[in-house]
Amino acid sequence: MDSAARATPRLLRYLTALVGIGSITVATAAGAGEATIELYESTREGPWGEPLTQFHAALDNHPNATGDFPFGGPNISSRYVRRQDGGGEIDGWSWSIAVASDISLENSDKQTDLANQSDLFYVGGIITLNAPESLLNSTGHLTVSDDWEMCTFRWLLNGFNYTDRLRSDDGTCTSVLTEQCISYLKEAAYDNHHQGSVCSCPMLDDVGPCEDLGERSAVLGHSCTAQRYNASDFREWEDGKLDVHLFGDKQPHDFGDTANYDDIGSLAWPIITTFKNRTGAEEFSNARSFMSCVRAMDAVDGSDAPEFESRASGLGVTWARIGIVLALCILTL
Incomplete structure (x- = not known):
C-alpha cells in the first residue's frame, strides 16, 4: 500500500471515526476502549x-505487517535434558505472525449477499511456531x-469485547x-x-x-x-514451521481501504x-512453559503497520478538531 493508495480511504476513515458518516470499521463499540471482534478462524x-x-x-508473498517473538526452547533432538546443563535450552524458537490487508475473495467458497464479491478483499493473518x-x-x-511432546494454548478473540490495551503490547502480555x-x-x-496425557487450558480464575x-x-x-503434538507431529512440520492459527475479518472491503487492517x-x-520430556527421571527437566502475545x-x-486509534474517547469531538484532522489529511493527498 503506497501513500497514494492510502490517502482517500484514510481520509474517509477519519471522517467516519469523527462524525459517524458511513460505516467502514469492522468492530462495534462495546465500551470505553473496547470493541467486539468479529473473525473467521x-x-x-x-x-x-x-x-x-x-x-x-498472500501471506508469504505480500504481507503488510509482521511480528517475531523469539524464546529459548528445549533441544528436542536430545533425549535427555539435564537441569545442571541449563535445561538444554537453545535459541531459534519463535512465534511469528503475518497480516495482509487485501486478500482477494475471488476464490472464497463462503457466499455473501454482497454484489461483486470477487472484487472485494479481506484482512487475513497467520500465526506460526x-x-x-x-x-x-x-x-x-x-x-x-521420541520422548518429546508439546502443548499450545491459544485464547480465541472472535465475538469478544477485546481490550485495546493489548493493541500496544510488546509481545510479553504485560499490557x-x-x-x-x-x-x-x-x-x-x-x-x-x-x-495429564491431554492438554488442558489453565483457568485464569484459578491463578491467584x-x-x-x-x-x-x-x-x-x-x-x-x-x-x-507428539514427536511424530514434530517431524511432519515443513521447514520446522507449524501454522497454528489462520484468521480473517468478516467484513470485506474495497482494495486499499485500511480501516479493517488497522482494526484486525x-x-x-x-x-x-x-514442552514435556517423558523420560520421568527426576534429574531431568520434564517440561518448559513460554508465553507470548503475538x-x-x-x-x-x-x-504501514496497523495504526489503531482507541475508541475510549468516544465521538464527542468539536468541529475545530475535525477541521484540524481534515487539514492534515488533505496535506497527505
Missing part, C-alpha cells in the same frame, strides 16, 4: 474457505527424540497481565500438561495473582483452545507453549 483452510495454497501465497534451524535435517524436517500473573499462568499450563486484574485481563478468561491487524494473540507490529517495506 481456521486451521485447515483459508478463513474464507479458500484453498490453503492461495491463502499462503518456528523451530530452530539447527534442528532441521537434510530433508528439511525436524530431528526429534494486561502482571509479571507475577504471567509466571503463575505459565506454571499452571505446565502442571496441566505435565500431569491473576484474580484481581479485572477487565484488563478479561481476554484470558475468554475461550481457550489447546492442542497436543493490530490484535495481539495470547499464546502459551509447554502481534503484527513491524511494517513490511512499502506498507
